[in-house]
Amino acid sequence: MDNSSESESEVSESEIADYSEKPYKQLRDGELKVKVKVDTFKCPFCSGKKKQHYKYKELLAHATGVAKGSAARNCKQKANHLALSKYLKNELAGDAEPPRLQLTVYSASQSQAVVNDMYVWPWMGIVISPLRGNDDKTLLLDSAYWLKKLARFNPLEVKTIWVEEDSAVAVVPRFSGGMDGFTSVTELEKEYEVKRCGKKDWSYKTGDWRFKTYGWCARGDDYNCQGSIAEYLSTVGKLRSFSDISKEEMQKSSIVVDDLADKIAKKNEDYNQVQYKYNEQIISLQRVLRQKEELDQTYKEETKRMQEISQRNVYRILQEKEMLSKKLEYRMKDLDAWSKELDKKQALTELERQKLEEEKKKNDAVNSSLQLASLEQKRTDDRVLTLVEEHKRKKDEALNKIRQLEEELNNKQKLQMEIQELKGKLKVMKHREDEDDEDVKKKMKKMNEELEEKCSELQDLEDTNSALMIKERESNDEIQEARQELIGGLSGLLSDRTNIRIKRLGELDEKPFLKACKKKFKGEEAEVQYAILCSKWQETLKDSGWYPFKRVGTEDKMKEVVDEEDEQLKSLRDEWGEEVLEAVKTALEELNEHNPSGRYSVPALWNFKEKRKATLKEVIEYMTLQIKNLKNLKRKRKG
Incomplete structure (x- = not known):
């Protein structure tokens, strides 16, 4: 990483500060270039690193970290980076990025007022809500209610105070101590000023002031006045100017930056150590890989030699197997010949025995089938005979009833004809009734009696006919049932x-x-x-x-x-x-x-x-x- 070729022993730890004067002079005279562009810098002593360009803070952290590195680091390298760190602080301090404070934009007079005003710190706001006739005092004194209502300004906590003289609830939200807290309390004050509900409006209390809510940022006059609000502010906060708070924030930021620079330097040192160990591991791994390749080559050669030996052994075994197979074949031929002779001698006996067994099995199967068929046939015959006898009986009954009906019908027709004939004769006799013939009257009386007798016989015949018709219907129903029974019984036999x-x-x-x-x-x-x-x-x-x-x-x-x-x-x-x-x-x-x-x-x-x-x-x-x-x-x- 160092572009110098001198050894570590040329500069000792005690001589680092003295040796750093030489590279510092080279940097100051422009022999070694640091600044590349307006906000881009490079380290002239680390030309071999992957990262070449830095921001001012990054390069300062790099130089400081290497200068304060561990004892294992090259002393000349420490001296060079100590010179770079001193050069950056003394000669290029103007190129450092100013700290970015998130301040609200004001006019020139407002900005001067912000800087000169005394604020209650940590940042606090004051919100006044006058109590109206229908308001719930308990709800207005609830801190959770106001914490939720003022949530858009992100307060850390809210304190409610009852102001007796104004019959109002004072709400004091507390914000974070940094610039974020100042931004939040400023937004709160600005929002209420836009609504004409700022501190001045609360002081004048004009118009319908009780129907408005007022708010502003807590300053020195709120802290120093009389009343419960001032007592609370003096208890939990103190007065500080904006410039003091800004300086403190900048100091904190600087401390954080320095701390981060130290951490980065330490991380870089750790990284270099890890890189060194990594390189050692790579070299060790390469050595192991070479050993593995040598072992693989040895293994392949030994395997090849063993395969050749195995092939020779297999060839020898196959030759021996072939020779034994021929001997076994000769022996098998002899056994086959002896077996054929034995088979010839036992063939007749075996054939006769097999024929007897087959005949016996066939006879057993036939007898079993005949027995089963006989039993099934017997059951079927009994059922069919029963059906046939039943149908024959019902058929005879039906035929007898039909003959009886025909006979009754003939008698009925004969009686009807006789009755009609008698009725005709009676009509003729009625025409002769006026002749006062006693014989005629006797004949009419006799014919009337005979007519009544015939009508009675006809009625008896009709009753008998009705009974026979009912029996005929029953017989037909029985015949239909018999047909259905035959259909069910014969379905498996036809x-x-x-x-x-x-x-x-x-x-x-x-x-x-x-x-x-x-x-x-x-x-x-x-x-x-x-x-x-x-x-x-x-x-x-x-x-x-x-x-x-x-x-x-x-x-x-x-x-x-x-x-x-x-x-x-x-x-x-x-x-x-x-x-x-x-x-x-x-x-x-x-x-x-x-x-x-x-x-x-x-x-x-x-x-x-x-x-x-x-x-x-x-x-x-x-x-x-x-x-x-x-x-x-x-x-x-x-x-």
Whole structure:
């Protein structure tokens, strides 16, 4: 860091002050340049440092710090920086930056008044608030209230005093002792003066003075007057001039600057020591790195040598392994030959044993399956026989009731004809009643009695007919229940190959939809479109608000058929073709015939060969045939 090449031993600690005279003379004569610009300086003794330019204070702190450095520092370097420090103080003191005091801008007369006035210090203000009729005295005497109200001036604390003679509350805010406190108390005074509520206004008390709040900065006349405010000011403060306070602040600032300069010098010295240790550590680290590189090179060479030895050993082991493998191969061939001979001898016995075991397993599996099937079939047969017998009994009862109803109907019609005939004869007899024929009267009486008897018989027949109709309805209900029971019982027994199966009437046939989608789309897209289309039209069929039917035929032969001119059906045919339309028409006709109110599919026993509902007789015949076939199959298995 020093541009001199002389050794430390040439200048001792006691000779530093004497030696500093020579560089001081060089600085004063201009041989060594310090000032670069108006406010920029450089150290002529530290040309090798990174930082070349300083402010006046920074350079002074640098020179002072190096001059007061530790004993380890170069003595000549200390002497040079002592000369620089003396030069800066004596020759360049005018270039030092003046201390910046934050003073309020005043006119020339005001500035002189500020300097000459005696102030209460620490800085204090006085705020007077007269008590009015509706004011809360307790609130006005609350220090917290005024501390909050005067918060914009940043007071440290607030003291409230009751002024009895003026019936007013005096508030004394205290501010910090520095220039910030002076600025705050000046702002307070200026704000109240602008409102015409300053100290002079309080002294005159003109107009509506009780409705205003007055404020000013506490000065000597406030301190020296009589009253409670003066007593408090004299207790907590003292009178000082602005110039004294400014000088004290400058002295404090100078002390702080000197202290900071010492700290900077100490930090610089510590930095230099750390830098020296850092350099030592760098040298040590470089030495360690060189040693590491040498060790790495040695390690690589040793590793290479070990790899060569390992390769030779591996090659030798592989050769030995190959030789042993050949010997083992010869031995294995011999063992294979012996094993084949043994296998030939045991082959017949082993094959026979395996065949017997396989046969046994097959027989066990068949027997187990037959037993399970037999048990299941027996349960199914019992259930079906019970259903068949129950349906046969109900069918016979229904047929007997129907025959009885027909017989009763014939008798009823015969009685009605006889009654009409008697009524006609009676009308004829009434016309002959005027002839006073005794025979005619007797005949009319006899005919009336006969008519009453026939009417009584007709009433009995109608009562019997009503009872039979009720029984017929009950029989029909039982038959429908029997059909539902057959549907539930046969759902797991009927296959797709039988003529009699269970069909859900009103459900769409999905084959035409799949066929149509495969024509339009390919791969998975066809499957997706087919599923969407089927789902959409199945939901459309359930919509009771859609009724695409029309009536055709005469009065007795009137019937409802699907209206193919319906807009949705026409659109369906145009987009997807006739086969899809026919599937939708079939589902609509089935719903309209079997479940027009609910519009949802219902299960039914169906004759797929003749494409109609299967009768109970057909179902019973089919079940009887299946039972016979099962019995024959059981006999064959037992045989």
